[in-house]
Amino acid sequence: MRALCWNGVNELAVETVDDPSLLNPHDVVVRVRLTTTCGSDLHFIDGYLPGMREGDVIGHEFMGEIVEVGNEVTARKVGDRVVVPSFIGCGSCWYCDHELWSSCDTTNPNAELQQPVLGYPTGGIYGYTHPFGGYQGSHAQYVRVPFGDVNCFTIPDSVTDEQALFLSDAVPTGLMGAEFCDISPGDTIAVWGSGGVGLMAGHTARLLGADRVIVIDRFEERLALAHKQFGAETVDYTAVDSVHEALREMTGGRGPDACIDAVGMEGHGTGLQQIYDRAKQLLRLETDRATPLREAILACRKGGVVSVLGVYGLTDKFPMGVVTNKGLTVRSSQQYGQRYVPRMFDYIQQGDLDPSYLITHDLPLEDAVRGYDIFKNKQEGCVRAVFRP
Amino acid sequence: MNYLDKAKEQLTDLVGKVIDSGSSGGGTQTVTISCPRDQVEQFWRDPEKLSAVLGDIAEVRSTGPTGYQWILHRGDAESITWDTTLVAEEGSLRFVRATGNGSSTEGAEIQLTFRDAPHDLGTEVTLRVQSPIPDLLTGAAAFKVLYRARALLQTGEVPTLAHNPSARAAAH
Ligand SMILES: [Zn+2]
Ligand SMILES: [Zn+2]
Numbered sequence: 001m002r003a004l005c006w007n008g009v010n011e012l013a014v015e016t017v018d019d020p021s022l023l024n025p026h027d028v029v030v031r032v033r034l035t036t037t038c039g040s041d042l043h044f045i046d047g048y049l050p051g052m053r054e055g056d057v058i059g060h061e062f063m064g065e066i067v068e069v070g071n072e073v074t075a076r077k078v079g080d081r082v083v084v085p086s087f088i089g090c091g092s093c094w095y096c097d098h099e100l101w102s103s104c105d106t107t108n109p110n111a112e113l114q115q116p117v118l119g120y121p122t123g124g125i126y127g128y129t130h131p132f133g134g135y136q137g138s139h140a141q142y143v144r145v146p147f148g149d150v151n152c153f154t155i156p157d158s159v160t161d162e163q164a165l166f167l168s169d170a171v172p173t174g175l176m177g178a179e180f181c182d183i184s185p186g187d188t189i190a191v192w193g194s195g196g197v198g199l200m201a202g203h204t205a206r207l208l209g210a211d212r213v214i215v216i217d218r219f220e221e222r223l224a225l226a227h228k229q230f231g232a233e234t235v236d237y238t239a240v241d242s243v244h245e246a247l248r249e250m251t252g253g254r255g256p257d258a259c260i261d262a263v264g265m266e267g268h269g270t271g272l273q274q275i276y277d278r279a280k281q282l283l284r285l286e287t288d289r290a291t292p293l294r295e296a297i298l299a300c301r302k303g304g305v306v307s308v309l310g311v312y313g314l315t316d317k318f319p320m321g322v323v324t325n326k327g328l329t330v331r332s333s334q335q336y337g338q339r340y341v342p343r344m345f346d347y348i349q350q351g352d353l354d355p356s357y358l359i360t361h362d363l364p365l366e367d368a369v370r371g372y373d374i375f376k377n378k379q380e381g382c383v384r385a386v387f388r389p
Numbered sequence: 390m391n392y393l394d395k396a397k398e399q400l401t402d403l404v405g406k407v408i409d410s411g412s413s414g415g416g417t418q419t420v421t422i423s424c425p426r427d428q429v430e431q432f433w434r435d436p437e438k439l440s441a442v443l444g445d446i447a448e449v450r451s452t453g454p455t456g457y458q459w460i461l462h463r464g465d466a467e468s469i470t471w472d473t474t475l476v477a478e479e480g481s482l483r484f485v486r487a488t489g490n491g492s493s494t495e496g497a498e499i500q501l502t503f504r505d506a507p508h509d510l511g512t513e514v515t516l517r518v519q520s521p522i523p524d525l526l527t528g529a530a531a532f533k534v535l536y537r538a539r540a541l542l543q544t545g546e547v548p549t550l551a552h553n554p555s556a557r558a559a560a561h
Binding site for chain 1: 532533540547548552
């Protein structure tokens with residue numbers, strides 16, 4: 001089959017690789033119909049997240065059609081049109097039982113690589129480094145999906161492929177981040193980053209009852225999208241002296257009730273702090289440039305929630321004193337996709353959310369290298385590039 | 390970060406480091422498996438299940454009612470055979486060197502202890518390894534074995550990357 005392979009830092013190529021096959025009795029094989037770039041892929045493409053190996057097939061956000069099922073798959077069948085959350089759950093461990101799907105205790109074949117770093121390993125994910133499982137990614141014609149019954153969700157006829165695609169990762173990540181904010185009617189939520197996840201966090205914060213959503217980014221077209229799609233107020237951080245000052249003014253000096261960081265370790269900012277972080281990161285003295293995280297902690301109102309969706313490594317200079325003195329709650333996780341799928345289908349069917357607006361570039365898989373280039377460099381107003389294998 | 394290389398090294402090269410001298414200490418790891426204690430204990434007496442969780446590290450064969458032969462794979466080097474006797478005690482199973490079996494594996498022992506976990510969480514299993522197997526089953530590798538055992542007991546399968554069309558064939 002054809003697949004997009006990582007061959008080294010900033011080296012991608014569409015190549016011919018072996019087809020996946022059923023290996024375990026609960027496996028299914030999905031023929032990918034749509035798969036999308038994700039900002040978190042950029043961390044290992046750029047070499048900031050370790051654990052990729054030459055030839056790894058990348059991609060973790062996809063939907064498609066089941067073409068093969070294992071002996072013990074009972075709820076799904078060949079021909080089902082399905083969306084698959086990016087983290088792999090088993091459906092039978094304590095974490096899956098408690099809907100903490102990305103923390104699944106049995107689906108990471110390389111769990112021993114994560115244990116020393118995280119204390120306890122996460123579940124596996126498609127196409128996202130070997131410590132995270134080493135599974136083949138979704139930017140390919142076919143993908144093996146373990147535990148097909150719990151990881152494949154049959155898409156209702158009234159939901160299109162393009163709408164279903166983002167239920168794999170961007171929507172549940174955003175929705176989880178919004179849910180972490182414990183939104184009460186009247187709340188103001190600030191969101192750093194208006195990529196796919198940031199937009200979905202802002203959009204679903206609105207659905208959960210937020211009165212105001214303020215989105216912070218530097219790309220005019222993305223900010224315009226946030227305003228148009230869910231009535232967000234926007235802050236272009238390159239146009240203000242200080243994001244914190246701008247937010248303070250917009251909220252009558254109180255600060256947002258909750259802040260969502262949807263940027264992560266390669267955040268951009270302005271001023272001295274940014275230069276310092278960038279320099280340290282270039283020298284590999286620091287893996288992360290945590291500008292948005294620090295801004296969110298500073299800007300949040302006292303007693304508020306900071307919800308972290310961006311991917312970080314071992315961030316240094318985490319302002320713990322600010323968290324304590326302001327009584328903040330910090331919540332974070334890799335997404336619990338399986339928990340949210342039915343609710344996300346409802347949102348789409350009720351007309352509350354149509355995530356297909358994230359698609360700015362629709363390309364054949366053969367153009368995936370160019371697609372990532374456009375996506376990474378935010379050319380042509382790119383929010384998400386999707387590939388059709 | 391070099392933890393990836395380090396853990397990989399432990400997993401793939403360890404077998405080659407099996408040495409005569411009884412190096413002290415070994416991998417000790419504990420997991421909770423959400424199955425009743427007798428089922429979990431029974432699991433470790435089954436050579437087929439042992440082979441399944443050891444994967445490419447080793448293979449285990451039955452050589453009698455309490456006899457277990459471990460064939461430790463060492464990549465390109467010749468495999469090492471280790472004959473053991475299973476000693477069952479209250480709350481533990483120990484695989485110890487069978488007598489008349491050369492001095493190179495003196496002191497070697499694999500011990501499993503079982504405790505009921507609180508709040509119906511199942512069974513707490515501790516895997517403790519003493520030389521020469523510790524070189525084979527230290528830290529990361531011992532955890533991998535327990536992780537696979539838990540996966541097999543709880544889900545009926547071991548997570549695998551066999552034939553994964555990811556990475557070059559040589560990198561598997
Ligand atoms: Zn993602
Ligand atoms: Zn699980």
